[in-house]
Amino acid sequence: ILVGTAKGAQNGILIKGGEYLETAHKLRAIVFDKTGTLTRGKPSVTDVVATAKHTEEEVLQLAAVAEKGSEHPLGRAVLEAAEKKSIKIPEARSFKAVPGEGVVAEYDGGTLLLGNRKLMAMYDAKLQPVEANISTLEEAGKTVMVLSNGKEPLGIIGLADTLKDDAVDTVRELKRMKIEVVMLTGDNARTAKAVAGKLGVDRVVADVLPEQKEKVIRDLQKDGKVVGMVGDGINDAPALAASNIGIAIGSGTDVAVETGGIVLIGNNLRDVVTAIKLSKATVRKIKQ
Ligand code: ADP
Numbered sequence: 318i319l320v321g322t323a324k325g326a327q328n329g330i331l332i333k334g335g336e337y338l339e340t341a342h343k344l345r346a347i348v349f350d351k352t353g354t355l356t357r358g359k360p361s362v363t364d365v366v367a368t369a370k371h372t373e374e375e376v377l378q379l380a381a382v383a384e385k386g387s388e389h390p391l392g393r394a395v396l397e398a399a400e401k402k403s404i405k406i407p408e409a410r411s412f413k414a415v416p417g418e419g420v421v422a423e424y425d426g427g428t429l430l431l432g433n434r435k436l437m438a439m440y441d442a443k444l445q446p447v448e449a450n451i452s453t454l455e456e457a458g459k460t461v462m463v464l465s466n467g468k469e470p471l472g473i474i475g476l477a478d479t480l481k482d483d484a485v486d487t488v489r490e491l492k493r494m495k496i497e498v499v500m501l502t503g504d505n506a507r508t509a510k511a512v513a514g515k516l517g518v519d520r521v522v523a524d525v526l527p528e529q530k531e532k533v534i535r536d537l538q539k540d541g542k543v544v545g546m547v548g549d550g551i552n553d554a555p556a557l558a559a560s561n562i563g564i565a566i567g568s569g570t571d572v573a574v575e576t577g578g579i580v581l582i583g584n585n586l587r588d589v590v591t592a593i594k595l596s597k598a599t600v601r602k603i604k605q
């Protein structure tokens with residue numbers, strides 16, 4: 318076990334305890350978080366669509382107003398896009414992030430909403446004028462945010478994130494090892510399916526709120542499977558803890574890195590495969 322752990326460290330894999338090395342070879346399902354784990358987690362704005370009475374510039378500006386204080390990668394991408402176009406971004410009167418849904422800002426006597434369908438539904442905003450545009454972008458694998466002033470939609474913003482270089486290979490290799498690969502995301506089903514198609518994952522669970530990620534793991538475990546979870550975000554921590562082996566991306570948030578039993582300090586997804594192979598080799602040696 319000591320040798321196995323040392324070998325892991327040499328390969329950019331931090332294994333926090335012998336039990337993880339002894340369990341990894343038993344994994345039958347691995348759940349991957351999408352954003353920041355399978356994808357780079359650095360989305361950028363690719364499309365801005367305005368409804369009849371508005372301009373694209375206006376849509377981007379008001380979206381940036383709503384995201385001004387945002388820490389979320391999607392929010393930062395909007396700010397970057399607005400800054401690139403030298404658009405002035407005034408301060409909103411107040412700002413509130415709704416985890417897994419979007420942001421709400423009080424501005425210019427109105428309420429700006431920017432986020433996904435769940436957020437729009439909560440405020441009863443009309444989606445129908447932009448529905449067709451949303452579907453088109455989602456089918457292309459893009460994440461779509463709707464911007465609305467109260468119930469009135471102003472436009473939509475499409476963002477794309479790129480897959481990590483080794484994501485496709487990693488998924489293929491795991492499937493070859495007869496391990497079920499599941500992708501978990503707070504993104505909507507259509508976008509998630511488009512991304513999953515490129516990756517060849519077996520199963521997609523989309524539209525999950527941060528607090529539901531853990532339940533997905535527990536449900537898989539109910540089938541008697543040893544389940545691994547790979548993630549990077551604060552919102553992945555409960556799922557990492559619930560899984561039989563939590564695997565954190567080294568460059569992820571501190572909470573994820575602390576919670577994971579295995580940390581990929583080299584930030585290579587392929588090291589998930591390496592860790593399992595290492596576990597197999599170690600257990601074989603022990604039995605010998
Ligand atoms: P993931 O699970 O993919 O890492 P999150 O749970 O952080 O994603 O967010 C899920 C969804 O909630 C996003 O795809 C987006 O539609 C919406 N969302 C979250 N935060 C924001 C934000 N700051 N601005 C706009 N939309 C947001």
Ligand code: MG
Pocket residue numbers: 350351352353354548549550
């Ligand atoms: Mg993530």
